[in-house]
Amino acid sequence: MLLTPSERATYKTEIAHRLSPLSWSEVDVILDEFGANTQDMWSGDVFSYVVTMIKGLGDLPLRQLAAHLNIETGENSVLDPPVFWIEGQLWVFLSHLSKHKIFASELQAALATYGICSFVAHEDIEPDAEWQEEIEKALRTCDALVALLNEGFNQSTWTDQEVGYALGRGVPVFSVRLDIAPYGLFGKKQAFNGKGKDAASIANELYDAYRKHPKTRDKLADIVVDRFCNSGSFAEAKANSKQVEELEVWKSEYKSRLRDAVNNNGQVKHSWGVPEKIEAVIKKHDPDAVKEDFDDKIPF
CATH class of the missing domain: 1.10.720 (Transcription Termination Factor Rho, Rna-binding Domain; Chain A, Domain 1)
Incomplete structure (x- = not known):
């Protein structure tokens, strides 16, 4: 038929x-x-x-x-992306126990500073939405999953199913050891020691893993370049330029996009030392690139 x-x-x-x-x-x-x-x-x-x-x-x-x-x-x-995902960001499902939703929300906020949009079921689902349906949408469309391994995680049917769904899709599944160690099918997957660490530290480690992982580095590289080009302050330009320097992926269009930001985004152009850093990055990935001159580098 x-x-x-x-x-x-x-x-x-x-x-x-x-x-x-x-x-x-x-x-x-x-x-x-x-x-x-x-x-x-x-x-x-x-x-x-x-x-x-x-x-x-x-x-x-x-x-x-x-x-x-x-x-x-x-x-x-039919693919129906959840409304809580933010376009232009990496989509990460945070699998956690409901009694630990405060820490999950703190990690969600920390990840957002890296251009990573994470789903926390007990915070992101509208009160009148079908709870299970929204979780399924998030699992079907996420780029990766993080399991927050507090005591009792392995006894929850929901968290086990969430991890299993992500493993079945083949997306990166990372775990954060808080009270218990990884187990079962995802016991061999990459794990992070979260004991005694705050959400900001864990978020930084996760970001570093995603920028290197073969299944997330391409999308995250695009996100890093987008965030740099749209820097809204001198401080943002400096912070975002550091992430550009750490790119694990280089695409041909990055050269023109980065130079356009240096020439036309005043927050980038006048951020002390940033234009030179970006030109060095371009030269590193494209040794034959012709160096451009940048005027008015002194911030004011």
């Missing part, structure tokens, strides 16, 4: 979202097996790449690829 336009749209959107957390090589292996196109060079993100590569895929291979990724059509399968 032929797919309806709605079913094709659902499959393509869901497939792109399911493959987005994977590495480029993993994506190409899967696309190639199902007869989709692949390319050696791509300047955009994984989502746009997958959408473009499966654009001409026939109904049968599209069905087969969707089945491989456990995607179903129908009302419940």
Whole structure:
């Protein structure tokens, strides 16, 4: 039976979202097996790449690829991003026990300073919203999950299911050891010692892991560049430039975007030493780049 336009749209959107957390090589292996196109060079993100590569895929291979990724059509399968996710940020699900929601909220606020939007069920769901449905939406669309391992975490059916869902999707699953150690299927995953640390320290460690992880570093690199280009103060420009210096990923369009920010964003242009730092970053990643002159570097 032929797919309806709605079913094709659902499959393509869901497939792109399911493959987005994977590495480029993993994506190409899967696309190639199902007869989709692949390319050696791509300047955009994984989502746009997958959408473009499966654009001409026939109904049968599209069905087969969707089945491989456990995607179903129908009302419940249509991607409906939760309203609490912030566009242009990394989306992280914080799995925690309800009695520890205060610390989860503190970590949520600390992560936000790095361009990471995190979901805390007991804070982000509207009172009249279907609680389980919103949690499912968050799990289906998050870029990563963090398990806050307080005493009793392994006895909660909800937290175990949240971790299992994320593991099944193949998104990065990190744990923060607070009272107990990682266990079960995610016992071998990356863990952080959170005992005696405040939310800011843990957030910094998580950010550092996400900027290096092959499944999150591309998106986070875009976020870092966006935040730098939109710096709203001298202090922001300085802080954001440090993150630009630490980029694990370099894309060709970054050179023009960073230089445009230096030339046209006054908070960047007049932040002491920042233009020189950015030019050094460009030179590091693109040794053949011609150095540009920057005028009026003295802040006022």
